[in-house]
Amino acid sequence: MREAEAGDFFALLKPRVMSLVIFTAFVGLVAAPGTMNPVMAFAALLMIAVGAGASGALNMWYDADIDAVMNRTAKRPIPAGKLTRGEALGFGVTLSVASVVLLGLMINVTSAALLALTIVFYVLIYTIWLKRRTPQNIVIGGAAGAFPPMIGWAAVTDSVTLQSMVLFGIIFLWTPPHFWSLSLFISKDYEKVGVPMLPVVAGVKETRRQILLYSLLLVPCGVAPYFMGFAGPVYGIVSGALGAWFLYLAFQVWREREKAERKLFAFSILYLFIVFATLAAERLIEGLMV
Structure with a gap:
């Protein structure tokens, strides 16, 4: 296995999914009543994006076995041999903790709690527990993907x-x-x-x-x-x-x-x-x- 590059870790974040998260979180932030300092708004969106990317990395860590078999996912960093599962796990956990803690310290506890819930729901409930057990996996996983506008809204209002x-x-x-x-x-x-x-x-x-x-x-x-x-x-x-x-x-x-x-x-x-x-x-x- 060659030495991992920055691009390999970035691919773990599922950038296309992360871009959708940033977009919907931004809409939630803009649609919420009240105003927010642009610098703090950027920081909030950055932490939400990092948290979403962390979820993607942990999903790839756990699903590396099936990713290697499916045509749609075979070129992801782990099945392609660019990263190990251990590297993906460490990367995902580190970003998860950092994003939640920083969002809580810089913005508010409500938005940080929602981000933590999103990560836990996507990784533990969807990826590890239910994805391979129920045909309703997409419905359940959809809940995790639906949280970003709520997080953006909470970043402004400190409420749900x-x-x-x-x-x-x-x-x-x-x-x-x-x-x-x-x-x-x-x-x-x-x-x-x-x-x-x-x-x-x-x-x-x-x-x-x-x-x-x-x-x-x-x-x-x-x-x-x-x-x-x-x-x-x-x-x-x-x-x-x-x-x-x-x-x-x-x-x-x-x-x-x-x-x-x-x-x-x-x-x-x-x-x-x-x-x-x-x-x-x-x-x-x-x-x-x-």
């Missing part, structure tokens, strides 16, 4: 509110149709390593039905910020239109239309980005006009 829980709910309900649509066309990878992804355990037909059910729940939750008064009319129109198209594609998946799952998977990424970006843009523009 119904509004921040709605932002949590959007990502939580978005995750199953997003990942299950992906799993429909890579299910053989999961079957090969014994991960009980829904299409493998319950079948394709049930997976399509579950995608539609979660999409039906997602759409009203996506529009809820407008009706609750912490998003404006532009957000209401955009989220409603995107939600209608999301639901249409989910219906096409349920009806087993050709390549519908690929179209839904691609659009789901766009949906989440535009919905959250619109909310952030509205709040930033509103702040400039005050």
